[in-house]
Amino acid sequence: MAALIIINGLISSSVYALLAVGFSLIFGVARIINLAHTAFYALGAYLIFTFATSLGLNIVPSIIVSILIVTIIGVFSYKLVIDPVRQHETTVFIVTIALAIIIQEALLMAYGGHFRGVPTVISGYATIMGVKVLYQQLLTFGVVLIILLATWILLMKTKLGVAIRATAQDREVANLMGINVSRIGMITMAISVGLAAIAGALVAPLSVLSPGMWMHPLVMVLAVVVLGGLGSIKGSLLGALILGFAETLVVFLAPSGAFLKGSVALTIMLIVILVRPSGLFGVSFEEER
Amino acid sequence: MSIVTTYIGKIYKQFRGEVLVLPSRTVVLLFCLILLLLPLATSDTYTLRVLILASIFAIFAASWDLLSGFTGQMNFGHALFFGVAAYTSALINIHVGLPPPLTIPLGALAAVLAGLVIGIPCLRLRGPYLALATLAFPLILDGVVRAIPSVTGGELGLSGIAPLSSSRVVSYYIAVVLMLALGFIMWKISDSKTGIIFHAIREDEVTARASGINTTKYKLLAFCLSGLFAGIAGGLYVHFVRIAGPSTLELLLSFQAIIWAVFGGIATIYGPIAGVFILYPLTELLRVTSEIKMLVFAGIVLLVLLFMPEGATNWLRDKTEKICPRCKLRNVAIRKKCRVCNADLD
Numbered sequence: 001m002a003a004l005i006i007i008n009g010l011i012s013s014s015v016y017a018l019l020a021v022g023f024s025l026i027f028g029v030a031r032i033i034n035l036a037h038t039a040f041y042a043l044g045a046y047l048i049f050t051f052a053t054s055l056g057l058n059i060v061p062s063i064i065v066s067i068l069i070v071t072i073i074g075v076f077s078y079k080l081v082i083d084p085v086r087q088h089e090t091t092v093f094i095v096t097i098a099l100a101i102i103i104q105e106a107l108l109m110a111y112g113g114h115f116r117g118v119p120t121v122i123s124g125y126a127t128i129m130g131v132k133v134l135y136q137q138l139l140t141f142g143v144v145l146i147i148l149l150a151t152w153i154l155l156m157k158t159k160l161g162v163a164i165r166a167t168a169q170d171r172e173v174a175n176l177m178g179i180n181v182s183r184i185g186m187i188t189m190a191i192s193v194g195l196a197a198i199a200g201a202l203v204a205p206l207s208v209l210s211p212g213m214w215m216h217p218l219v220m221v222l223a224v225v226v227l228g229g230l231g232s233i234k235g236s237l238l239g240a241l242i243l244g245f246a247e248t249l250v251v252f253l254a255p256s257g258a259f260l261k262g263s264v265a266l267t268i269m270l271i272v273i274l275v276r277p278s279g280l281f282g283v284s285f286e287e288e289r
Numbered sequence: 290m291s292i293v294t295t296y297i298g299k300i301y302k303q304f305r306g307e308v309l310v311l312p313s314r315t316v317v318l319l320f321c322l323i324l325l326l327l328p329l330a331t332s333d334t335y336t337l338r339v340l341i342l343a344s345i346f347a348i349f350a351a352s353w354d355l356l357s358g359f360t361g362q363m364n365f366g367h368a369l370f371f372g373v374a375a376y377t378s379a380l381i382n383i384h385v386g387l388p389p390p391l392t393i394p395l396g397a398l399a400a401v402l403a404g405l406v407i408g409i410p411c412l413r414l415r416g417p418y419l420a421l422a423t424l425a426f427p428l429i430l431d432g433v434v435r436a437i438p439s440v441t442g443g444e445l446g447l448s449g450i451a452p453l454s455s456s457r458v459v460s461y462y463i464a465v466v467l468m469l470a471l472g473f474i475m476w477k478i479s480d481s482k483t484g485i486i487f488h489a490i491r492e493d494e495v496t497a498r499a500s501g502i503n504t505t506k507y508k509l510l511a512f513c514l515s516g517l518f519a520g521i522a523g524g525l526y527v528h529f530v531r532i533a534g535p536s537t538l539e540l541l542l543s544f545q546a547i548i549w550a551v552f553g554g555i556a557t558i559y560g561p562i563a564g565v566f567i568l569y570p571l572t573e574l575l576r577v578t579s580e581i582k583m584l585v586f587a588g589i590v591l592l593v594l595l596f597m598p599e600g601a602t603n604w605l606r607d608k609t610e611k612i613c614p615r616c617k618l619r620n621v622a623i624r625k626k627c628r629v630c631n632a633d634l635d
Binding site for chain 2: 027
């Protein structure tokens with residue numbers, strides 16, 4: 001039981017971490033709460049389904065193509081609908097939720113409301129501490145670690161990363177230092193949506209696809225980033241670990257846990273931000289008036 | 290006799306000078322008249338049903354505006370008030386047997402308490418943290434409601450609730466008159482000293498506090514007032530639809546309120562009402578004609594907001610009316626001179 005909880009907790013934490021890091025990045029750079037973030041994740045999963053199951057392509061190229069397509073769609077939607085209304089905070093919110101609904105309805109029209117499945121990249125399983133662990137689960141965990149490491153190196157060690165962090169810290173000064181702020185915004189959106197699509201690719205073989213699959217992860221991602229502190233990558237990782245495990249524990253241990261898993265995660269988030277109003281590692285932005 | 294005609298003439302002159310002189314006021318008058326006289330023209334139950342629900346949601350969207358539009362306390366979980374009032378009204382009605390005129394105020398009272406419960410902890414939070422914390426409350430309650438089906442009816446919800454009234458037309462008048470009255474009250478609140486303080490809190494809370502305003506008190510007041518009006522809407526809804534299910538708490542209902550309000554224009558009260566009366570019948574119309582209702586709905590909202598990021602009513606008002614630079618009164622855009630002080634309108 002304990003081993004099962006640990007493995008499932010690690011898998012769900014790692015997926016939430018990928019989603020939350022992308023969400024944090026675009027919030028930090030452009031101050032956009034992108035509610036369509038997990039809709040891109042659903043879109044990624046469905047595109048893989050199209051290429052791998054409907055068109056019968058090999059799974060690895062279909063994953064790569066799907067991630068690219070989702071990233072392009074994400075960048076275009078940022079440029080066409082989110083960026084023009086960036087100044088109006090509530091309007092951004094409505095625009096992103098409208099985007100999410102459009103993606104959901106488009107998926108519903110294209111694929112219907114049935115549950116769908118995607119083949120795994122590698123089949124078979126290993127037995128660790130008496131628990132059956134799919135190789136796919138190990139692969140998911142490994143890929144998440146590599147991607148997170150790569151993101152960290154990109155942010156900390158490259159010139160682009162410095163530019164992204166500078167823009168997140170102070171948009172105006174970054175602009176004065178010769179950083180093309182709007183292009184950085186677009187690149188960050190591409191990275192953010194790309195991370196969401198990768199998360200979709202990793203989740204697709206492990207769970208069932210349905211057009212409403214973005215709703216629960218969205219709530220969890222919001223809880224994770226608020227728990228960890230908006231705009232903080234470190235906080236997002238820790239938050240994902242806490243809430244991923246909390247969710248798994250509730251599902252396994254509490255009666256009617258499937259209904260309560262969201263409630264418990266959100267309650268933990270509430271307690272944390274009531275004690276620390278800007279999350280665990282919330283960076284305090286200078287007063288934005 | 291001549292006195293009567295003089296008075297009627299005077300009243301008409303006042304009316305023309307105050308109401309007919311501005312297109313926005315004329316539109317509001319026409320809107321009220323059409324809503325009140327509509328049952329004389331049609332008794333189609335479906336039309337009345339759509340308009341009753343639109344009235345209920347108009348109260349709901351306007352109450353969101355009173356909290357989030359005016360004080361800037363972004364509430365992403367407004368469905369909490371709606372759901373709490375709906376379940377309270379339903380439970381009291383089923384188990385105690387009180388009639389709707391008593392259960393609706395009790396439900397609204399429960400929503401006010403909910404406003405206090407979420408308002409007090411949320412006072413410390415600001416910006417996106419507040420928005421996302423408020424988002425959590427209805428979802429937590431939703432999970433609890435689903436987990437204890439013996440009390441709340443679980444997924445299916447509670448049924449067997451007393452109807453608002455036995456006739457559709459009477460229900461229609463209850464909903465519409467309440468909507469107009471509560472809308473007017475909210476508009477008056479937003480126009481009063483309290484409303485100005487709400488504006489000040491949104492614009493700059495630190496400065497408001499520095500001017501000696503107890504912002505904590507006013508923010509809590511905004512939460513409670515908003516909860517009260519949203520609670521009345523929730524009670525009306527549950528007695529009209531006669532099912533209290535988890536759909537009254539779900540994420541999409543909170544989002545709907547914000548979509549309606551932002552579409553109509555926030556911090557206006559009449560904006561959200563206009564937003565509901567444009568968008569809600571439109572969604573119903575689309576449901577009849579096509580299966581891509583939400584797609585079209587989201588597309589329309591997206592396009593409108595791209596061109597009018599301040600909301601539809603504010604955009605229209607800016608196009609049809611100008612503010613006099615000297616006396617700050619509104620004038621029709623076609624006028625060259627202000628109607629009161631005769632200053633040049635640029």
